[in-house]
Amino acid sequence: MLKKAKVSASIVTYGGYDEAVQAARSLQKHTQSVELSLYLVDNASPDGTGHKLEQTQWGPGVQVLCLPHNVGFGAGHNAVLSRLDSVYHAVVNPDITLDEDAIGKLCAFLDAHPDVVMATPQLLFPNGTPQYTAKRAPGFLSLLARQVPLKCLKKTEEHYLMLDEDLTVAREIDFCTGCFFVIRTEAFRQMGGFDEGYFMYVEDADLTRKAQSYGKVYFTPCTHVYHAWHRSPNKSLKPFLMQISSMLRYWRKWGFRLR
DSSP states (O other): OOOOOEEEEEEEESSOHHHHHHHHHHHHHHOOSSEEEEEEEEOOOTTSHHHHHHHSOOOTTEEEEEOSSOOOHHHHHHTTGGGOOOSEEEEEOTTEEOSSOHHHHHHHHHHHOTTEEEEEEEEEOTTSOBOOOOOOOOOHHHHHHHHSOOGGGHHHHHHHTTTTSOTTSOEEOSOOOTTEEEEEHHHHHHTTSSOTTOSSSSHHHHHHHHHTTTSEEEEEEEEEEEEOOOOGGGTOHHHHHHHHHHHHHHHHHHOOOOO
């Protein structure tokens, strides 16, 4: 009998205990083809989510880390870097659920494509409707098009979302969503994980650019996950301004793009 590959995964929480438990249980239930180590990292949730996660009965393979203060999305995931002894590592949002072995299928895809360092599956809304997963590198107009529904920016948005490509097959992408992806652990460690200068938003686009120094980044519809997708930048001013700040940091590092 072949030994299962070691795979790790991390979920970062800030509130939302019930949703985080649902995501974690879903990973435990459906990740069967690999040996999974799951890290639940709480960013000092004011509602006591971290303590509740510590008190929850998880069984083997699950560790809960309660951070002393909120360090942000990327730094929260980086908190597990020194603990990883896996071949592949999955970054997972707490609003993700599975109904099949998505992590195992993405690991198999990476096994079959040694030139690929990072892969993401098809994202679906909870009702099964597809989300736009494959993306090109973000530019000013593409960001504007995603926030403001202007008819004159429709073609820019379609280009950004790679709707001019056949997305029923695996495609190389320039922007891998941070809500769910699998990356080669050694590359993730060598690149230092996420840039902690981003508190939230666009750190996944930045990580994708770093990952491209180690190999290709792919969207693949070989599997799917369900993503509730709480789009806070569209709901209030503070998250939107935070997203703008993150985009400015991204463009300072990687160069400004209009489209």
